[in-house]
Amino acid sequence: MKIGLVLPSVPAYSETFFTSKIKGLQANGLEVVLFVNHFSSKTSLHCNVVSSPKFSKNKLKNSFISLHCFLKALFLGYASTRKLYLLDKKDNLSFAKRIKSIVINSHILTQKLDWLHFGFGTMAINRENVAEAIGAKMGVSFRGFDHYVYPLKNVGCYKILFSKKVKYHVLSEGMKSDLMNQLIPEENIIKITPAIDTNLFFNENSFENMPxxxxxxxxxxxxxxxxxxxxxxxxxxxxxxxxxxxxxxxxxxxxxxxxxxxxxxxxxxxxxxxxxxxxxxxxxxxxxxxxxxxxxxxxxxxxxxxxxxxxxxxxxxxxxxxxxxxxxxxxxxxxxxxxxxxxxxxxxxxxxxxxxxxxxxxxxxxxxxxxxxxxxxxxxxxxxxxx
Structure with a gap:
């Protein structure tokens, strides 16, 4: 089984909630591919890392980058690219947004995956149809800020996401209840709490006179x-x-x-x-x-x-x-x-x-x-x- 995990960047050493998951899945025979916005070669994770298109402040240069990404998606993943275009059209996205969607997701459209899992809810915005387009199941994790705070500043940001067939990962029963209030079926919401290395962190307490x-x-x-x-x-x-x-x-x-x-x-x-x-x-x-x-x-x-x-x-x-x-x-x-x-x-x-x-x-x-x-x-x- 091949899992595509979409994150802002390659997990740092301290981000154990991602590194432990990736290493654990690999130890159980699953292949993990990371799709990131910011690439870093400094990682202990032995998995393929695919970076999203890099744009600059130069509009002319960005036009060439966009054209290159569009043509790459079209020739190397025609079926997926066409399907993404039609799915976005069905969601009433404008022509310009449909083309932009192909460009910003071009690094994913050429992949063959069993699952496409977005590590934060915000990472799935404007990518709600990518998993279906490449024939993969879709997973989304909500972790805190993306669930409680971001929607307050961006009302309706998850409207399209919540209309799709998605399996959600949440950290708490409170998050699960909130998603159920959005009419998401309970069986599509799985609570998996964070975990820690109990071999590293173990009881060594002492009480002193000065707290x-x-x-x-x-x-x-x-x-x-x-x-x-x-x-x-x-x-x-x-x-x-x-x-x-x-x-x-x-x-x-x-x-x-x-x-x-x-x-x-x-x-x-x-x-x-x-x-x-x-x-x-x-x-x-x-x-x-x-x-x-x-x-x-x-x-x-x-x-x-x-x-x-x-x-x-x-x-x-x-x-x-x-x-x-x-x-x-x-x-x-x-x-x-x-x-x-x-x-x-x-x-x-x-x-x-x-x-x-x-x-x-x-x-x-x-x-x-x-x-x-x-x-x-x-x-x-x-x-x-x-x-």
């Missing part, structure tokens, strides 16, 4: 980091001693650093930047508590890794996080956008009896080992493609 907290996240407004800092400001004024580290980089770094300064937390809060996976593990070893207070979260691998390593996790009630952490059973869930409530929860959790914390950790570790391993995830994806 240490950690968050791993893009420095983006959607991660709710400003609310975490507000909560720690409240605790600091109460005389609560702590250290808080943030791993990650992003557009909000300067604003968050200034907020730390304004809240007089410079000696308490530390920005560590973007770290590799083994470096993240080393920071987790120094940490007792993990916080993920996002406004929206598809599921969050970092929270799984923290639980596997025996860290008491405090998360918001955003989307997949309420399935990732079971409130008062494997960690704690706090209503989002409420720094006062978060501050109170942090203080209450720190003051819990050590035996209670260790019981929570034990249950969390057991659940991770039972439900969120690479082996289980790959078995589910094999079922996704074969059943």
């Amino acid at each position: 240490t907290f950690l968050t791993v996240a893009r420095l983006h407004w959607i991660k709710g980091l400003d609310y975490i800092l507000e909560a720690f400001s409240i605790l600091n004024k109460r005389g609560f001693d702590f250290q808080y580290k943030i791993i990650g980089d992003g557009a909000e770094k300067e604003r968050l650093q200034f907020l730390v300064h304004q809240l007089e937390l410079n000696n308490k809060v530390h920005f560590l930047g973007k770290l590799e996976q083994d470096e993240v593990k080393q920071e987790l070893l120094k940490t007792s508590y993990y916080i993920q207070y996002s406004h929206q979260e598809g599921f969050c691998n970092a929270v799984l890794e923290a639980q596997a390593m025996g860290k008491v996790c405090i998360v918001s009630d955003a989307d997949g996080l309420i399935e990732n952490v079971l409130d008062k059973k494997t960690g704690f869930v706090v209503p989002k956008r409420n720094p006062e409530a978060l501050a109170n929860k942090i203080e209450a959790v720190f003051n819990l009896n050590r035996d209670v914390k260790e019981f929570l950790i034990e249950k969390a570790v057991e659940r991770i080992k039972s439900n969120f391993t690479f082996e289980k995830q790959i078995n589910q994806f094999m079922d996704f493609y074969t059943k």
Whole structure:
């Protein structure tokens, strides 16, 4: 079986949710072809990588590139190209958009695949008919931003997609319910949660007199980091001693650093930047508590890794996080956008009896080992493609 996986770029080392899937499918005898917008030769993945057409700011040059791609699709994949044109016409796309569709998908139209799987819902926009055109089954994964946020800014962006015969992969029951509300049959929606390397991340917890907290996240407004800092400001004024580290980089770094300064937390809060996976593990070893207070979260691998390593996790009630952490059973869930409530929860959790914390950790570790391993995830994806 040959699987075509459409992604923005070749997965980086840290993107374990893709790399583990690809390696797992290959280990089970499936061939994987990557279709990417941005090609990188630096990859440990032993699979064919096909890059999309590259356009520049030069309109004349782009005209020649477009003509070349169109002719290539026409001569090397005439049947697929013709079918894509007719399917797009049936969806009432203009002539110009039909030609553009052929050009931007020319690198896929010449392929012979059993499945064409779009790694994010947004990757399937303007490509809704490509799988049918090449005679492949179509799969689409929704992971978070593409499901919850993008449609708010681009109303109706999935209208054509939701009218097609597609098998959907989602991360949570919440996502599944949302798609069912779009009148997509339940049997076409498969929940497969993220997974982690439990051989790398395992329980090594320790509690110290001064509580240490950690968050791993893009420095983006959607991660709710400003609310975490507000909560720690409240605790600091109460005389609560702590250290808080943030791993990650992003557009909000300067604003968050200034907020730390304004809240007089410079000696308490530390920005560590973007770290590799083994470096993240080393920071987790120094940490007792993990916080993920996002406004929206598809599921969050970092929270799984923290639980596997025996860290008491405090998360918001955003989307997949309420399935990732079971409130008062494997960690704690706090209503989002409420720094006062978060501050109170942090203080209450720190003051819990050590035996209670260790019981929570034990249950969390057991659940991770039972439900969120690479082996289980790959078995589910094999079922996704074969059943």
